[in-house]
Amino acid sequence: MKIGGVKIKSRAVMAPIAGITDRPFRALVMEFGAGMVTSELLSANALVRESEKTTRMLPQPGEPRPVSAQIFGGEPDILMEAAKIVDETDCDIIDLNFGCPVKKVTKTGGGAALLTDIKKAERIIALVVKSVKKPVTVKIRTGWDKKSVNAVEMAKSLEGAGAGAITVHGRYASQGYSGLADWGLISKVAESVEIPVIGNGDIVTVEQADGRLKSSGCAFVMIGRGALGAPWIFRQFNEYSRAGFFGKITAVKMETVILRHLDMMTVHYGERRAVRKIRTLIGYYTKGIQGGARFREAANKTADKNSLKRLITGFFAHSGEAVLT
Numbered sequence: 335m336k337i338g339g340v341k342i343k344s345r346a347v348m349a350p351i352a353g354i355t356d357r358p359f360r361a362l363v364m365e366f367g368a369g370m371v372t373s374e375l376l377s378a379n380a381l382v383r384e385s386e387k388t389t390r391m392l393p394q395p396g397e398p399r400p401v402s403a404q405i406f407g408g409e410p411d412i413l414m415e416a417a418k419i420v421d422e423t424d425c426d427i428i429d430l431n432f433g434c435p436v437k438k439v440t441k442t443g444g445g446a447a448l449l450t451d452i453k454k455a456e457r458i459i460a461l462v463v464k465s466v467k468k469p470v471t472v473k474i475r476t477g478w479d480k481k482s483v484n485a486v487e488m489a490k491s492l493e494g495a496g497a498g499a500i501t502v503h504g505r506y507a508s509q510g511y512s513g514l515a516d517w518g519l520i521s522k523v524a525e526s527v528e529i530p531v532i533g534n535g536d537i538v539t540v541e542q543a544d545g546r547l548k549s550s551g552c553a554f555v556m557i558g559r560g561a562l563g564a565p566w567i568f569r570q571f572n573e574y575s576r577a578g579f580f581g582k583i584t585a586v587k588m589e590t591v592i593l594r595h596l597d598m599m600t601v602h603y604g605e606r607r608a609v610r611k612i613r614t615l616i617g618y619y620t621k622g623i624q625g626g627a628r629f630r631e632a633a634n635k636t637a638d639k640n641s642l643k644r645l646i647t648g649f650f651a652h653s654g655e656a657v658l659t
């Protein structure tokens with residue numbers, strides 16, 4: 335399967351998640367066979383201003399590919415300038431965020447605010463596509479609110495303007511994360527355009543990923559929250575697609591993954607920041623595991639890497655080959 339000319343080996347891709355899908359996380363899910371990863375959300379304005387912090391968040395040379403860089407903004411010219419900057423970096427695809435419902439983003443006219451103005455959204459894509467060499471994709475929601483669901487119309491317009499693929503998160507913006515993703519509508523979008531559609535929303539198991547892929551007509555499924563604390567879901571999905579079954583994760587394997595994640599974060603952020611930042615992820619990894627709450631509490635108080643490693647090893651020591659997910 336391809337997006338633009340970019341070959342994607344798995345039909346399950348990782349969703350962009352601000353604050354999580356940094357370089358170490360992206361590398362980890364790619365090791366587990368995700369078809370593609372996306373950067374954290376990058377402000378077009380900040381890129382054009384050459385903000386050091388935002389520039390550092392761009393995909394970097396040497397990281398596993400394919401990787402997409404996601405930008406947001408409300409001004410067509412600024413988005414175009416930012417896309418030109420991204421076009422010169424080590425990524426495969428430029429993704430425009432037309433779905434983020436967060437006020438900080440929509441008040442600039444970007445993210446989901448663009449769902450209310452198909453003509454402007456179309457103009458932006460046409461402008462960006464003609465200004466860059468890499469494929470341009472768009473991530474949308476089903477509409478702005480319940481009364482203005484317009485994903486089919488929007489997808490057709492964006493395809494006409496040159497988008498290489500469209501990701502649809504099956505909720506409208508005003509829903510936030512409440513209710514359920516509307517996979518019926520995602521299927522309608524997939525039926526309505528020729529370009530690959532990436533279906534997204536509420537996939538947390540391998541069986542759901544496989545089922546949604548088969549029933550929706552999407553080229554790919556995108557997994558977000560379901561991969562937090564479970565980056566191996568991509569390997570399990572790939573196994574299941576190939577063989578009809580998949581290996582479960584054991585405690586001993588989970589321990590190895592967390593320790594590896596911590597090492598990768600240390601290389602990227604330095605020890606102090608890595609130990610602080612991995613706390614959120616430890617929360618996801620150990621959710622629902624017996625003794626997890628006490629372990630998380632202790633991990634949150636641990637400030638040096640070696641003590642944290644000992645704590646992690648100690649937590650999993652007695653579980654051995656116990657199957658966790």
Ligand SMILES: Cc1cc2nc3c(=O)[nH]c(=O)nc-3n(C[C@H](O)[C@H](O)[C@H](O)COP(=O)(O)O)c2cc1C
Nearest residue numbers: 349350351352375473503535536537557558559560
């Ligand atoms: C904490 C958080 C941060 C997110 N950040 C982004 C983002 O930066 N860009 C984006 O397009 N979507 C973002 N999303 C939305 C996800 O990519 C995805 O569309 C959504 O979580 C639904 O998929 P899921 O049910 O598999 O999680 C975010 C979601 C969450 C929960």
